[in-house]
Amino acid sequence: MAKVVLKQVTKEFNGQQVVKGLDLVIPDGSFTVLVGPSGCGKSTTLRMIAGLEQATGGEILIGEQPVNDLPPGKRDVAMVFQNYALYPTMSVYDNISYGLRNRGYSKKECQVLVEEIAEVVGLAPYLKRKPSQLSGGQRQRVALARAMVKKPQVFLMDEPLSNLDAKLRNQMRVELTSLHKQLGSTFIYVTHDQVEAMTMGDQIVVMNEGQIMQVAAPMDLYQEPDNLFVAQFIGSPAMNIVPAAEREDQVWGFRPEKALLRHAGVSSVGHADAMDMHGHIVSREILGSDTLYHVETDKGRVVVKTDTESLLDAGSAVHVTVPLSSIYVFDRATGKRIARAENGVRQQILAGGVV
Amino acid sequence: MRQAGLTAWKTVEWLLLAAVGLIFVFPFLWMFLTAFKTMPEVYQFPPTWWPESWQFQNFEIAWSSGPFLTYVWNSFLVAAGILVLQLLTGVPAAYAFARYRFRGREALFGLTLIALMIPAQVIFLPVYVEMSHWGLVNTLWALILPYGASAFGIFLLRQSFMQVPDEVIEAARLDNASEWKIMWTIMVPMAKPVLVTFGLFSFIYHWNDYFWPLIMTNSNEVRTLPIGISMLKAAEGGKLWNVIMAGNMILVLPILAIFFFAQRHIISAFVYQSK
Numbered sequence: 141m142a143k144v145v146l147k148q149v150t151k152e153f154n155g156q157q158v159v160k161g162l163d164l165v166i167p168d169g170s171f172t173v174l175v176g177p178s179g180c181g182k183s184t185t186l187r188m189i190a191g192l193e194q195a196t197g198g199e200i201l202i203g204e205q206p207v208n209d210l211p212p213g214k215r216d217v218a219m220v221f222q223n224y225a226l227y228p229t230m231s232v233y234d235n236i237s238y239g240l241r242n243r244g245y246s247k248k249e250c251q252v253l254v255e256e257i258a259e260v261v262g263l264a265p266y267l268k269r270k271p272s273q274l275s276g277g278q279r280q281r282v283a284l285a286r287a288m289v290k291k292p293q294v295f296l297m298d299e300p301l302s303n304l305d306a307k308l309r310n311q312m313r314v315e316l317t318s319l320h321k322q323l324g325s326t327f328i329y330v331t332h333d334q335v336e337a338m339t340m341g342d343q344i345v346v347m348n349e350g351q352i353m354q355v356a357a358p359m360d361l362y363q364e365p366d367n368l369f370v371a372q373f374i375g376s377p378a379m380n381i382v383p384a385a386e387r388e389d390q391v392w393g394f395r396p397e398k399a400l401l402r403h404a405g406v407s408s409v410g411h412a413d414a415m416d417m418h419g420h421i422v423s424r425e426i427l428g429s430d431t432l433y434h435v436e437t438d439k440g441r442v443v444v445k446t447d448t449e450s451l452l453d454a455g456s457a458v459h460v461t462v463p464l465s466s467i468y469v470f471d472r473a474t475g476k477r478i479a480r481a482e483n484g485v486r487q488q489i490l491a492g493g494v495v
Numbered sequence: 496m497r498q499a500g501l502t503a504w505k506t507v508e509w510l511l512l513a514a515v516g517l518i519f520v521f522p523f524l525w526m527f528l529t530a531f532k533t534m535p536e537v538y539q540f541p542p543t544w545w546p547e548s549w550q551f552q553n554f555e556i557a558w559s560s561g562p563f564l565t566y567v568w569n570s571f572l573v574a575a576g577i578l579v580l581q582l583l584t585g586v587p588a589a590y591a592f593a594r595y596r597f598r599g600r601e602a603l604f605g606l607t608l609i610a611l612m613i614p615a616q617v618i619f620l621p622v623y624v625e626m627s628h629w630g631l632v633n634t635l636w637a638l639i640l641p642y643g644a645s646a647f648g649i650f651l652l653r654q655s656f657m658q659v660p661d662e663v664i665e666a667a668r669l670d671n672a673s674e675w676k677i678m679w680t681i682m683v684p685m686a687k688p689v690l691v692t693f694g695l696f697s698f699i700y701h702w703n704d705y706f707w708p709l710i711m712t713n714s715n716e717v718r719t720l721p722i723g724i725s726m727l728k729a730a731e732g733g734k735l736w737n738v739i740m741a742g743n744m745i746l747v748l749p750i751l752a753i754f755f756f757a758q759r760h761i762i763s764a765f766v767y768q769s770k
């Protein structure tokens with residue numbers, strides 16, 4: 141068990157900086173998820189922690205020890221790859237024991253440890269098989285067992301579930317989370333799937349273009365995004381962004397489920413505690429218990445999520461009302477969030493910004 | 496209609512294969528049959544197919560006309576020694592060419608490919624001079640050392656090492672395996688089909704090689720089987736074809752045996768490769 145610290149870590153490929161000065165503390169025993177769009181440098185960051193890529197600049201510490209110059213095998217980390225990366229010519233048993241043998245464990249010790257792990261991940265009947273004779277889910281378990289058997293301080297996982305079908309993926313998510321609780325080691329998990337990030341992580345690191353956008357617990361990330369990027373990246377469907385009522389230098393955002401939708405016929409009185417827009421429904425998606433409405437308003441296209449109880453038809457004229465407390469204010473130029481106390485939403489609406 | 500066309504095509508295919516097969520098998524068959532004939536029968540015209548009586552003593556005559564056991568042993572030492580050396584040099588070279596980025600890599604690999612195109616006959620003179628400088632002429636070393644690195648082997652192995660996914664090697668590095676260990680426990684087993692192919696090719700080539708031992712050896716203690724057999728011809732004035740063919744049978748028998756026993760492995764090696 142150990143915490144992992146990145147200090148001003150950068151990585152260049154062919155003179156192009158793909159990781160731009162990361163400062164990050166990954167607490168001991170945390171389940172930290174790196175999430176962000178494709179190409180933002182998640183895998184590169186993880187691989188630098190593993191030692192598979194040399195950092196161009198900065199310092200990486202694992203449990204207080206600087207590891208920049210340590211080879212991967214000496215960092216006391218284990219990694220699970222997206223495509224499993226099992227040794228195809230070795231049996232499941234040899235796949236799991238390979239790392240132990242290379243660390244000088246005797247045959248007897250290996251056998252005890254491998255059999256113990258095989259029991260935990262449910263591979264006991266398959267130890268003699270070759271990876272090619274296993275299903276995708278079983279291969280994933282071998283990869284996990286291979287990492288677990290070394291009892292590393294840090295587990296690194298790069299999209300380990302993305303090759304599994306939806307059902308198995310859900311099941312493995314639950315298993316990984318409980319595994320993390322059981323082992324108590326530090327997990328660093330890379331994914332581009334925000335649902336995976338939100339359900340598994342206790343600390344989420346949102347990255348974009350080689351930089352950290354925000355580090356927070358899942359619910360904080362959702363409720364208090366630091367900037368436009370995080371606001372729009374986390375949450376599905378994404379946060380609606382509309383121009384601010386008065387000020388040119390701001391934009392406002394609100395979550396689709398925080399808006400109320402009413403028939404235009406119902407009288408609407410603007411008041412200081414809500415933003416009101418009107419428009420008409422362009423399309424409707426029924427998702428089961430929820431319904432999504434795409435509404436063309438005078439402030440642009442927005443999405444509203446409601447429960448399915450009373451359906452409105454496409455084409456209907458509607459009011460969209462958003463309580464003031466649900467409005468997020470961002471600086472238009474920098475994308476930075478402006479804190480509630482000083483964002484002036486109420487003043488702007490009172491000043492006649494009600495539409 | 497389509498069925499009939501397909502059957503016709505299959506028949507043509509089989510006939511072609513049979514014809515090609517016959518062309519390859521006929522010399523072996525003729526060698527085999529001649530090895531059991533009497534001298535007069537060998538020269539008989541029109542020739543007989545089947546020996547009138549099976550002359551097993553031809554083999555005895557061939558075997559006892561020289562130190563054949565020594566020849567066989569030498570041939571084996573040379574062919575096996577070359578193969579071992581070629582793997583010891585070729586596996587690391589191929590691994591480096593396939594997996595490392597270093598200055599001059601392309602140029603060095605280009606040189607290796609050029610070596611592939613130079614036949615032994617072109618360079619035997621300087622190599623001979625070198626060997627004689629080292630006092631190795633007329634020893635088995637002169638037969639083994641010049642072939643200790645195979646450009647062909649390096650080329651084949653490099654191709655197959657390049658197919659190994661990066662992640663597998665990275666996983667091994669995380670498992671604390673040294674480069675040496677990765678090479679022999681990860682890369683080599685994954686390249687097994689290519690290794691089997693190359694091993695057979697190299698072993699057979701050097702087992703059969705006539706030119707190089709002819710130049711480098713001049714005493715029975717270090718001669719190899721092909722030279723021993725050619726000396727049957729010299730000793731008997733080139734007339735005893737039945738004895739020579741018996742000698743040739745002794746030459747090819749071990750190779751046929753290897754094929755016979757390794758067949759399953761060879762086929763599975765190729766099946767694995769094409770998967």
Ligand SMILES: Nc1ncnc2c1ncn2[C@@H]1O[C@H](COP(=O)(O)OP(=O)(O)OP(=O)(O)O)[C@@H](O)[C@H]1O
Pocket residue numbers: 153154158176177178179180181182183184185331332
């Ligand atoms: N070996 C390399 N050589 C050159 N450029 C590279 C190399 N590896 C990664 N990159 C570049 O670095 C950037 C970040 O790549 P990285 O693999 O870290 O992205 P990622 O966040 O993991 O994306 P994804 O979700 O698609 O896996 C990309 O623009 C990629 O093209």
Ligand SMILES: [Mg+2]
Pocket residue numbers: 182183184298
């Ligand atoms: Mg990636």
